[in-house]
Amino acid sequence: MNVFDVGIIGGGVIGQGIAYELSKAGLKTAVFESGEIGGKATSAAAGMLGAHSENEKRDIFFELCLESRNLYPSLAKELLEQSGVDIELVQEGMYRLAFTEEEGRFLQSLADEDELEWHSRENVLANEPHVSEDIAGALWLKHDGQVKGSSVCHAYAKGARKYGASIFEQCPVFDVIKEGKAYKLVTSQGVFICGKVVVSSGVWSGFFFEKLGLRNPMKPVKGECLAIKPKKLVINKTVFYEHCYIVPKKDGTVIIGATSYENDWDTHPTVKGVSELMIKVQKIMPEIGSEPVVSAWSSLRPQTADGWPYFAEHPEHEGIFFATGHYRNGILLAPITSLIVKDMILKTNQYERYVHSFSLNRLLSDAKGR
Amino acid sequence: MNVFDVGIIGGGVIGQGIAYELSKAGLKTAVFESGEIGGKATSAAAGMLGAHSENEKRDIFFELCLESRNLYPSLAKELLEQSGVDIELVQEGMYRLAFTEEEGRFLQSLADEDELEWHSRENVLANEPHVSEDIAGALWLKHDGQVKGSSVCHAYAKGARKYGASIFEQCPVFDVIKEGKAYKLVTSQGVFICGKVVVSSGVWSGFFFEKLGLRNPMKPVKGECLAIKPKKLVINKTVFYEHCYIVPKKDGTVIIGATSYENDWDTHPTVKGVSELMIKVQKIMPEIGSEPVVSAWSSLRPQTADGWPYFAEHPEHEGIFFATGHYRNGILLAPITSLIVKDMILKTNQYERYVHSFSLNRLLSDAKGR
């Protein structure tokens, strides 16, 4: 009864995405979640699908981001049908601002044919008239978009349930113990036998790395966000400068993110953090100063040493998979992550290059265990 | 400075819709709102666009509803562009349930070629598997849909502002005084001179009828709603029976409405009202019983003696218009109301039949003043 093909530890957007794809593929899947579905980093995210905004290099991580982003339009339709939840996909592109001539030259150097277009100051102000007049111009990231992170997670969860997945809330996993060819997951709600196990517990995954004989690569990067509900400002595109982004959501609220504090496990938005955000955003878009503040919140990004996620089977314990470490990009990367994990479990070998690049070698090479 | 072409009293969905169309047409428009934009009935609505669900007769009120409903798809696009706000239009149709054979026969008798289709019990349960197995079948209202009422209002407001409208919040109008060919609106923020005046103050409009020498046709009908956020249930269509409807919103919440208390000015959801709703909905969809309750609220529907709205110029005071009394259908009727008022003010004579049918004669015929 308590036996599953796959047990997934953690019900954030990553765990739920995986549960969706696996149960859709016919596997008997269970998600074990300490608290509530999507209640941690996933709900805190601004939801940007920033393949370009988060990458300047043209490496495999960039390709991963791009491929995942491009999965969203059809995924949005599929999830709406399966779950009734609209994930609020917006694809208006983003503006990356330059304030100095030098920044402008740098951004111009990034322009390409398909995705990145340099816009002059006048052009930007014509499109987004509330941006500061002090800008030098902006790079337009044509196809980067956004979704509502918590809705992606809930849509995946409802879809997974429809395909037969079990979801256990208030159910922390304490231990993973080999039992023949399978694993016992020890939880507060008892023991479950799972043929395979996926560790997708966000910043709390570190424990399972250690438990399973690996080094803990995970550190928290606290981030705070702010929501406003403009009475006047109409903002169409996401606009960002350095680490301050302005993300207009479909319901008329605008999310402003995000601070970044390494190794801080606190999850409350603080006076200091929120006031810093407020000051920054007023430089980028001065009129925001007179718009209504709605709320502020905070959560922990799961960062690895090199900032890349892990998609990998345990080198010694067959059937244990890691899918975590998505840092600033877990919403963006949930669709591709889910497919990669399905690929690894079903051994369909479609994503070998990613499995190769995001393997545990980065951990092992360095030093094994603690 | 404090001079406008048109002054609109009340910033609910009706007043904001009118402000949008008038300022788009080039008039210098102001909205005066006692409290906050959309803060009254407009925010409380479930947002159904129930041309059929609210009408069995095929009279001119039905035609009005139908025409307004059919304006929504293009309006949704226009407002998204102008305001950045998505009004969350859903057009999956609605199920009107029959529980007894007799109800079934009656609903079957309503079926027609285009819009209303009788579905057997099996068919309904195949489409909406969570509906009670006790049903006898349902009438499918193919094209009735829904939106988010508060978002329609905010989208209209932001659009109106973009077209130059002024919106004064915390600004109750106390008096309307003839001043030459124009009117003085006396408010807590001073006096404003307006060429024309529109009364769209919902259930509070009654005062202006009396003030302007007419009988007060307005009475409050208190309504309570409930929101749940299902973990399991996927509901696609709005489902209703008698006066209990289940409206699945795009963000995954489900609104359950609504109680009805005549002449009750209280605006708090009560233990009695909410428990009644909860009991009714569990009969219609038993599994809802185990889904999470999110919140409950209440507001006042503006009902006239005959349940129809007024679209009319004052018989004696030229330039004063009434656009109120939308009772259970103000969200549905906002688009057509806005166009009719524009039509009356610009004297473009496009909606004469409605102006004729929804005139003040209903009030005057009876007795003038009290």
Next chain:
Amino acid sequence: MNVFDVGIIGGGVIGQGIAYELSKAGLKTAVFESGEIGGKATSAAAGMLGAHSENEKRDIFFELCLESRNLYPSLAKELLEQSGVDIELVQEGMYRLAFTEEEGRFLQSLADEDELEWHSRENVLANEPHVSEDIAGALWLKHDGQVKGSSVCHAYAKGARKYGASIFEQCPVFDVIKEGKAYKLVTSQGVFICGKVVVSSGVWSGFFFEKLGLRNPMKPVKGECLAIKPKKLVINKTVFYEHCYIVPKKDGTVIIGATSYENDWDTHPTVKGVSELMIKVQKIMPEIGSEPVVSAWSSLRPQTADGWPYFAEHPEHEGIFFATGHYRNGILLAPITSLIVKDMILKTNQYERYVHSFSLNRLLSDAKGR
């Protein structure tokens, strides 16, 4: 049926306080409230009882404040008994900080025997260790305290109801019309006949001044507040510097107030206002920077030209009383205001000096009407 001894326009802390005292004295009293009881300035207040913090002069306004403050301890008991609501009276005193030597000398010059005591830097830091180390010392306002403003209002309202008062919510008053020896109050819920009328509609009272032939003395002063819920900081006393105060409430939250914008009718906390508060408070108490932000809000203080309230019968319309204009001190002044109005209505002549000092002469002297 719709006949009352006294009709009170406005159900904030002032209107409800008056309703309580009058109905307790046996009068048949009604409160007419546009929206919800206590929903405006009253709910926004930090609740300081700052007889000293708000006054440096030793004039009659100071005496009024002091007398009202001293009414609170017994009132708190009485209201708890009558209404079951605890108004959260705290009497730990307040610290008025000096940062420069000059400020220190000035505050020392204010010290007296009973109420105001100069505390050295060391002494202050010993008592309130989280205050900035940059202070030069502080004046201790021994007996100034605080309450929860919204609770005072609700306690008064429940007490008034118990003594038989009627409270009409969602019921704006539009007009006051002489009718024999009494007055007709014209409201959205119909007409009420009241022997006497009290205008206590906060910043919205201005309309009634004008309507009744007087000059409108009222202007809004928007104020924003912020609440935090410290995990670490234990703050005992209210601490303030210039216009930034830190008010520790009994439930462990700390209110930080308040900004001040004249003639701004907007009632939303803005990015600009909230960030200014946050920056100021971090100077006064740096460790607050790392404490959790809970919420922010805003409302309108009812300010008169000279900043003093009016307690006065209309010079020409007998039986119409004004009790409004409490600006920054309506919570502090509610108890004495209620007694003064009772005194005027019952002609018991106990508060003649206040009636004399806070009369309408200030308005009339200047110019009558507009």
Next chain:
Amino acid sequence: MNVFDVGIIGGGVIGQGIAYELSKAGLKTAVFESGEIGGKATSAAAGMLGAHSENEKRDIFFELCLESRNLYPSLAKELLEQSGVDIELVQEGMYRLAFTEEEGRFLQSLADEDELEWHSRENVLANEPHVSEDIAGALWLKHDGQVKGSSVCHAYAKGARKYGASIFEQCPVFDVIKEGKAYKLVTSQGVFICGKVVVSSGVWSGFFFEKLGLRNPMKPVKGECLAIKPKKLVINKTVFYEHCYIVPKKDGTVIIGATSYENDWDTHPTVKGVSELMIKVQKIMPEIGSEPVVSAWSSLRPQTADGWPYFAEHPEHEGIFFATGHYRNGILLAPITSLIVKDMILKTNQYERYVHSFSLNRLLSDAKGR
């Protein structure tokens, strides 16, 4: 650095109470909390101190309850001083209602000299006029009172911090491993060495029993509550009948509790549960039907097989203590639990009878391990 005298697993009211007493006694104490302080059962409690309402027998559990209840008045003062937080202690007694003659006779048989007094129907209705007229009378539990559970927890936490305790949030403990004479606590934030360990993880404690070789005695009993904010009703005493209680809080809200579902790990208030509560309470106090609903919530009571808590050192692992299983009475029992644990750790032998009665023998006798 990561070394403590005592490590406490779980930061609900029990864990924080223990942390407070131990750090006050000079021990270097740490609390490890999976989520946020007091975020689970502790915040959900109605806060009744029901020594009598929860007990009809006169056994040692009753004595424990009584002794803990009697600790509250001085504790309330102490915590206010240490933490600035008022725990909102109310001591108006409670009414246990009888609706039938038989119930009346039974309650009369419980009356005693000091604490329990039978009140006739008339007497009860004179004191609490809103109680249903159908009652037959009530037992007055003179000294049973109430507090705000979440405030007790936060006051303890702030007090503990002041005495030097460390509190780690977002820090689940996964394992307890013997390390010489001490224990390693393995957490998501790394490993901590603790001389002694206290398991106070509420319903999630079960895992640690098993992990440490004992049988898991813990099962969840889901409970839902409802808050209303009466506009009219003044309720002084807590009133209850069967498992429905009406608890008037000091801020004017009234908590209505609680449903009871065994072995249900869900933590959302459901349509079914909340409607059941609403129907029950309207029988007890019909006028509550027209009062405003504010919110509803739910959490998990930690129940043991016999419904009693454990205060015990592990029979084989010296230095590991259990303080959990408080089921319906954790708020009531927090003060005595904290003192008993301190007593066990400091070996001061003051509470031997309780240590004797609430030992692990109940678990061991039956069968050891699974």
